[in-house]
Amino acid sequence: MKEMNDDTLRSLFKESGRRALEEEPDKWFTRRVMARLPRRSSMARRVAWGVFIVMCMVAVAVYADYARVCLHAQDYTSLVVAAFCVLASACGLGLQLNRLLHIGR
Amino acid sequence: MKNSSEEAAWIARCVLWDDRRAFGHLVEKYQVRLRRFLLHLTGGDSYLADDLAQDTFVRAYERIRSYKGLSSFSTWLFRIACNLFYDYSRRTEKFDSIDTEEVATLSVRPSPVADKIDVMRALGTLRPEERMALSLFYLEDMPIAKIASVMERPEGSVKTLLFRGKQHLSEYFKQDRYERDE
Structure with missing residues (x-):
């Protein structure tokens, strides 16, 4: 009766693995x-959101100030253009946000 | 050397940029080893093995930020696989119902060695821990210290599992007249 040594068992396992999968x-x-x-929030996305929100706040602030000046001067055409x-x-x-959100995808 | 630095770059990209393509490279690199390992753990159930392999990769992706690099990525990945397999075994109690003492009296006998020994079926008769230890040792060629790290057990316990598992496998193969035919 031959004992199953480590080498025999190893070759059996390796052969079995090879046969099972390429x-x-x-x-x-x-x-x-x-x-x-799963989709999750990455640093890039967080940065993109941060930049987006800051830019929006700046744009709204600039527009509000301009609108205030236009209303004071009763220049409605400039207001609509703005x-x-x-x-x-x-x-x-x-569009920029959309591009940033696709980083790493 | 190049492989390990490439792998570190993939992991870093996953952690910092949530880079799914980088994770895809890791899946391609480890899937064969992991699926083979799980195939042996599940006693040759390829559907279950593939499900568990998928769960392993998904969990690895979810928790990749907790990977500290204290062990190799493969050790970490195999640890997740082992934990998932433990959970599965506990949930179904499919494997707990198999008494290792019943090996000698199994009604379904394996095919003779001439038709190639069915290692997976033989493993299916062992306890999950023994299967894990044997598969990591013989299939993955892992040293005892690494197996202990994967299984989160002391090295002495791993040696005992290997010894008992080997004994049970030998008994199973003896039944199969392996020694005589060899």
């Missing part, structure tokens, strides 16, 4: 794992 990683398995990964400019800059900021 050496190459399974792309479907990787995709399934990636699909299950509102349009603020809207355009908000769209630009939104």
Whole structure:
């Protein structure tokens, strides 16, 4: 009766492992794992949000001040133009935010 | 050397930038080893092994910020896998119901060595801890100290598990007339 030594057992385990799975990683398995990964807030996203909020606050403050001056001078055309400019800059900021949010994706 | 620095860069990108692509590289690097290991732990149940492997990677991703780099990434990953397997075993009690003393009287006999020994089925008759210790030692070639770190047990306990597991495997293979045919 032959005893099962470490080398015999090791070769049995290795052979069993080789037969069970190929050496190459399974792309479907990787995709399934990636699909299950939770979304979470990263530093990049936090920074993006921070910059976005600050820029919005600055834009609102500048517009409010300009609006106050325009109302005082009763220059409604400038007020509407300024509102349009603020809207355009908000769209630009939104696009920038969207790009920042996709860092690392 | 390049591999380890590359791996450290992937981990750093996951921690700092939540970089899923970097984590994808880690999944590709470790999936074969992890799935083989879990396949042996589950006694050859490939669906269960793949589910547990997926859970392991998802949990690793969720907790990657708690990885301090005190042990290698693979040790940390295998520790998560072992914990998930423990949880699964406890939850289902599927494996606790198998008495190791019943090995000698199993009605389902393994195929003879000529048809290749079914290591996974043999492992399925052992206790989960013994399976883990044997798989890490023989399949992963881990030293006892590393196995102790993965299983979060003292080294003496790991040696005992290896000794008992080996005994039970030998008994199982004897049943299979392995020694005679060899």
